[in-house]
Amino acid sequence: MTLEDLLPSDLRGPTTTITPIAAGLSGAGVYRVEAAGQAFVLKVAAESESADDWRNTLHIQRLAADTGLAPRIVHVDEPRRAVLTAFVADRSFAAFYRDPRTHDAALTQLGHTVRRIHALPVPEGARERDPRAFLLQIWNGFQAGIALPAFAGEAVQRALAEESPPREGALVLGHNDLNPSNLIYDGASILVLDWATAGPMDPDYDLAVLSVFLRMDEGTCLRLLSAYDGRPFVELPRRFRYTRRLVAALAGVMQLDLARQRQHAGATGAETLDATPSLGEFYQRMAAGALKLGTADGHWAFGLALLKECLAF
Missing domain, CATH: 3.30.200.20 (Phosphorylase Kinase; domain 1)
Known part of the structure; x- marks a missing residue:
């Protein structure tokens, strides 16, 4: 065949x-x-x-x-x-979102797009996703396999120890992997790729994923939530803040695990929180070609940047 x-x-x-x-x-x-x-x-x-x-x-x-x-x-x-x-030609979602002339429109459309995803019917028998349980599963199997900087373990342990605020409302059909590589812009609409992890989820999860990977500050998060909910937000809900930290921890550990699978040597002992590049600096190095995902060093740097972000939230 x-x-x-x-x-x-x-x-x-x-x-x-x-x-x-x-x-x-x-x-x-x-x-x-x-x-x-x-x-x-x-x-x-x-x-x-x-x-x-x-x-x-x-x-x-x-x-x-x-x-x-x-x-x-x-x-x-x-x-x-x-x-x-x-095949849908991507006219660059990143440019649509980052350009000051179109940023507000892109942010509003993102909120509306997530709302439309969550309005899809949850298929009967669909498996609920539990990101905290998934983080714990990866972390338990991960720790003995590679040396980590102290701040990485601190970020994960804090995320696992934090009590989840109560959820308001029912689970929805979440995409559950709304990182920018799964978003394309055809010149009029945002389309979403790779539905492999879609399933019942807390509505905050997709929104938190966007906020982490797109490095949204508090004001931008408020505008995203307002676009999604159709009403103004003046304060970030406790559950959104919690979910954002959980997302950063889970994504960071997943990237470190990919680095381990690609035979990364692990921490040398010299890594500190202050010396670790931020998520924004990691993206700059990616754009310059100094780091590349799919390599051990790329996944390692991405994972540490995400865990540094987790501690900053």
Whole structure:
């Protein structure tokens, strides 16, 4: 079987090209397909992904695509767990968000987009996500495997020890991985990619993920929450503040675990909180090409920057 066999028959032929784009953290293969004068994205599930999880993700992805939140699904090969979607050219979500001329519009649209995600129906039998339990699971299996700076352990232990404020309202269908790499802007709307972790979740979680990865200050967080809720916020809710710290801790530990998997040597003993680059400085080094995700050093630096951010919240 070839990758071309996963395409519908009308897109197979001598002029069809299939080029790898990336292999995500899940191990899925992602490819750009050029066929019949059009561009598509083919995603083939990793062997480690269960059939039930794949079907649940596909169901949620269909819901999102049908409401314009995700690229249109063109073809599905269920036996081989492959999904072909329309290719959407990204006109740079980062530029849309960072440009002072469009920042307010981008922030408002982000809030509305998250609200639309949370309005999707929660599929029957969908598995609830518990980020605190996931953090504890990774942390318990992580500590003996690599030396860490003292502040990294402090950030994680603080997040695990903090009591969760009570939740107001029901769980919603959360995307649960709204980092900027999963957001594209087509010139009119924000679309969301990679629904593999979607499932029932506290509404604050998606909003907190955005606030962490986009380095939102308190005022920007208030405007995001106001756009999401349709009413002005003058103070950040306790549960949002808690969730933001939890998100930073979980994301940081996940990045350190990826560094360990790529054989990073761990802390040397010289790392301190003050000497560790901030998240903003990490992004600058990435943009300059000094660090790259997918490498041990890149994941290590990203993880420490996120845990430094956690302690600052």
